Amino acid sequence: MIVDHIYPATGRPNGTVTLAGAREIDHAVRTAAEAQREWVALTVDRRRDLLIDLADVVHDRLDELAGLNVADYGVPISFAGTALLLERFLRHFAGYVDKPHGVSTPVNGSFDINLVEREPYGVVAVLTPWNGALAVAASCAVPALAAGNAVVLKPSELAPFAARHFGELCAEAGLPAGLVGVVPADAEGGDALVRHAGVGKIAFTGGGTTARKVLQAAATNLTPVVTELGGKSANIVFDDADLDLAATLSAHQGPLMQSGQSCACASRILVHETVYDEFLEKFLAVVAAAKVGDPTDPATVFGPMISRSAADRILATIETAVSTGAGELLLGGNRIGGALADGYFIEPTVFGGVDNASALAQTETFGPVVSVMRFRDEDDAVRIANDTPYGLNAFVQTTDLNRAHRVARGLESGSVWINQFSDISPQGPYGGYKQSGFGRTGGLEGLREFQQVKNIRIAMR
Numbered sequence: 523m524i525v526d527h528i529y530p531a532t533g534r535p536n537g538t539v540t541l542a543g544a545r546e547i548d549h550a551v552r553t554a555a556e557a558q559r560e561w562v563a564l565t566v567d568r569r570r571d572l573l574i575d576l577a578d579v580v581h582d583r584l585d586e587l588a589g590l591n592v593a594d595y596g597v598p599i600s601f602a603g604t605a606l607l608l609e610r611f612l613r614h615f616a617g618y619v620d621k622p623h624g625v626s627t628p629v630n631g632s633f634d635i636n637l638v639e640r641e642p643y644g645v646v647a648v649l650t651p652w653n654g655a656l657a658v659a660a661s662c663a664v665p666a667l668a669a670g671n672a673v674v675l676k677p678s679e680l681a682p683f684a685a686r687h688f689g690e691l692c693a694e695a696g697l698p699a700g701l702v703g704v705v706p707a708d709a710e711g712g713d714a715l716v717r718h719a720g721v722g723k724i725a726f727t728g729g730g731t732t733a734r735k736v737l738q739a740a741a742t743n744l745t746p747v748v749t750e751l752g753g754k755s756a757n758i759v760f761d762d763a764d765l766d767l768a769a770t771l772s773a774h775q776g777p778l779m780q781s782g783q784s785c786a787c788a789s790r791i792l793v794h795e796t797v798y799d800e801f802l803e804k805f806l807a808v809v810a811a812a813k814v815g816d817p818t819d820p821a822t823v824f825g826p827m828i829s830r831s832a833a834d835r836i837l838a839t840i841e842t843a844v845s846t847g848a849g850e851l852l853l854g855g856n857r858i859g860g861a862l863a864d865g866y867f868i869e870p871t872v873f874g875g876v877d878n879a880s881a882l883a884q885t886e887t888f889g890p891v892v893s894v895m896r897f898r899d900e901d902d903a904v905r906i907a908n909d910t911p912y913g914l915n916a917f918v919q920t921t922d923l924n925r926a927h928r929v930a931r932g933l934e935s936g937s938v939w940i941n942q943f944s945d946i947s948p949q950g951p952y953g954g955y956k957q958s959g960f961g962r963t964g965g966l967e968g969l970r971e972f973q974q975v976k977n978i979r980i981a982m983r
Contacts, residue, residue, distance in 0.1 A: 525679065530596040530826040531817050531865045537593070539682050542705040544714040550674045551720040553700035554645045558672035560698045562642065566620040573619065573667065576695035577612035580605060583691060587656060587684055594681035595652055596865070597780055598822040604656040607946065608688070611660035611964075614948035615668035618969055635980040640973035642670035643722030643746075647715050649736070651728045652678035652828055653783050655685035661952065661963035662725040662748075663702065669972040671722070674703045676715055680828055682706035717742050723972060724748070727785075729886075730957055748961030748971050750785070750953055752886040753914035756907035757788035758897070758929065761797045763919035767941065769804035774823075775917060775943050777854075777870040778812050781825050782890035783832075785958075786944040788917050790876075790883055790910075792903050795896045802874060802894060806853055809870045814858065827866040827889060833857065836868055836889035839882070848880035849873035849893060878906050886912070900925065904932040913955030915944055936962075 523543065529536035542550070561569065580587070587605035591597055624639035646666040650658040655677040663673045677685035689704030705711065709732075716724050716739045724747040726736045733749050740747050757775060759768045775788045782789065793801050814824040827833040840855050842848075854869030868890060876883050876893035883893045897903040907916055916935035920926050930938040936954045937944065946952055951962035961971050 527680075527682070528829070529593065530828050531862075533830070533864045533866065537683070539679055539706050541679055542676075542707040542711045544711070546705060547674075547707070547711055547714040547718060550700075550703035550705050551645055551715070551718050554672035554674050554703050555720055557698040557700040558642070558644055558670075561667075561672060561701055562670045569670075570616050570619040572695065572697055573612055573616035573664075576692060576697065577609050577616065579691045579695045580609045580612060580688075583687075584609070587687060590684035590687055591656065592817045594655070594683050595783075595828050596817045596826045597653075598817045598819075598825045600820055600823055601780060604654060604660070605684075608656050608660040608664070611664040611948045615664050615969065618665075618668050623973065629979065633982045635982060637978040637980075639976045639978060640669075640970065641976055643972060643974055644671060645721050646671045646673050646972055647718070647721045647724045648673055648675045649712055649715070649724070649726045649728065650675065650677050650685060652681035653780055654727070655681055656688065657946070658725075658727045659685060659688055660948075661946070661968065662727070665963065665969045666723075666725070666972040667702070669969055671972055672701045672703075674705060674715060674721070676705050676707050676712055679706055679708045712736075713739055716740050716745070719743050721745055725963070725971075727751075733959070748953075748963070749959035750961075750963065751914070751957060751959040752888075752912060753785045753787070753954070753958050754790060754884065754886050754910045754912045755786070755788045755915040755917065755935070756790045756792055756910075756933075757917035758903045758907060758919065759791065759793045759797070759801055760903075760918075760920040760922070760925065761794040762921050762925075763797075764921065764941075765797060765801050765804055768919040769801060769808050771917070771919065771941070771943060772805055773808040773812070776892040777809055777872065777890040778824055781827060781868075782870075782892070783828060783888055785886075786915050786946075788915065789887065789892045790878070790907075791892055791894045792897050792906055793894060794903075795898060798896050802852070805894070806872060809853060809872060812870060814867065814869075815862065824870060824890070825867075826862075827868060830866055832889070833866040833868055836887060836891065839885075839887050839889070840871055840891060843873060843880070843882040843891075846880070848882040849876035852894075854890070878909055884910060900929060904929060908932075908934045911957045914953075914958035915939065917944075
């Protein structure tokens with residue numbers, strides 16, 4: 523099926539997308555299975571070098587890939603650098619290919635040789651969200667390849683272009699044909715992929731509602747799944763923080779990051795009551811000064827929502843928050859008109875004095891809407907931060923190292939960032955607590971997500 527792709531900055535088509543159905547999915551999985559056997563038959567140094575070659579190809583096409591990110595979902599070009607993340611993951615995990623993956627252990631009452639080995643699953647299905655196909659290719663597809671698997675990558679029909687080009691670059695770099703199959707698809711194609719008996723493991727990044735459907739479908743073949751899901755992250759600003767830095771970090775990690783359309787966004791900002799007013803003044807000034815507009819303009823930092831339906835949903839959330847008194851609307855709250863009226867632009871929106879029990883503070887908006895609230899002391903801050911069903915990220919702004927350690931250990935979150943943005947790296951495991959998912963991508967933990975363990979015991983007589 524061929525559908526128009528709508529560019530969210532203008533509301534007009536900017537290309538077409540061919541969506542895979544069950545037949546195309548079956549072909550991709552079967553082709554990947556054949557390619558995987560070819561892949562693991564190569565020597566480890568050859569596989570390592572091919573991943574490095576792919577990193578070199580990606581490096582040469584960083585500008586192209588960034589431009590395709592903009593075309594995909596209207597992310598400003600100033601924030602479209604996830605292709606660089608892809609290159610970094612490729613170079614890092616290429617180094618794991620020829621390193622030991624298993625161990626030899628003694629066994630009780632015997633001199634037998636006992637080997638514990640780590641082997642690939644075969645074909646890994648990677649389902650990416652529209653707001654980060656290259657980032658998920660980096661964090662999931664790359665370690666899966668390093669572990670010896672093939673990958674069938676399903677980008678969202680809302681953002682297919684960058685992922686599709688990545689598949690082309692894999693072929694250009696010399697990877698076996700079909701080892702990385704890219705199949706843009708809608709929900710029907712995604713369901714066929716996660717139900718396919720030829721898939722050995724599933725990596726899903728997206729929302730909790732879809733994750734439940736993925737898990738139910740994966741149960742058909744008892745296929746294991748690793749998930750990275752939503753967030754409602756807290757950003758705690760203590761009274762000893764550098765408030766200018768905290769205001770900038772909070773603005774760019776909150777309503778401005780991909781226009782709030784990121785699971786990593788810190789949409790609940792907790793501020794110590796003694797610096798609340800001072801912080802809020804600085805924070806609102808940074809948000810208000812952000813340039814909104816054409817995503818291809820390097821000066822733009824705030825772009826559109828992904829679709830008309832997303833914009834309508836976010837505006838409805840804002841209207842409900844105002845009508846129920848969930849907090850005081852301090853900035854924004856409206857659809858942007860004028861020269862941007864045809865696109866799906868909503869003003870960066872800030873509510874103050876928000877009740878953490880409100881839907882505004884508890885439900886992931888996935889838009890440029892943040893809640894600012896007061897806290898009294900460390901215990902109060904940690905309590906409020908943890909009072910959510912999510913646990914993907916947490917942020918702490920403080921100049922007290924002891925406090926940073928104490929608070930970080932008390933937060934129910936897969937990642938805690940102290941005085942910085944959520945700067946995902948291939949060396950660090952990333953994933954959630956609670957309803958933000960399970961399993962990890964990145965680091966040694968991320969590699970092992972895509973390896974299954976085998977024990978081999980050899981009798982010695």
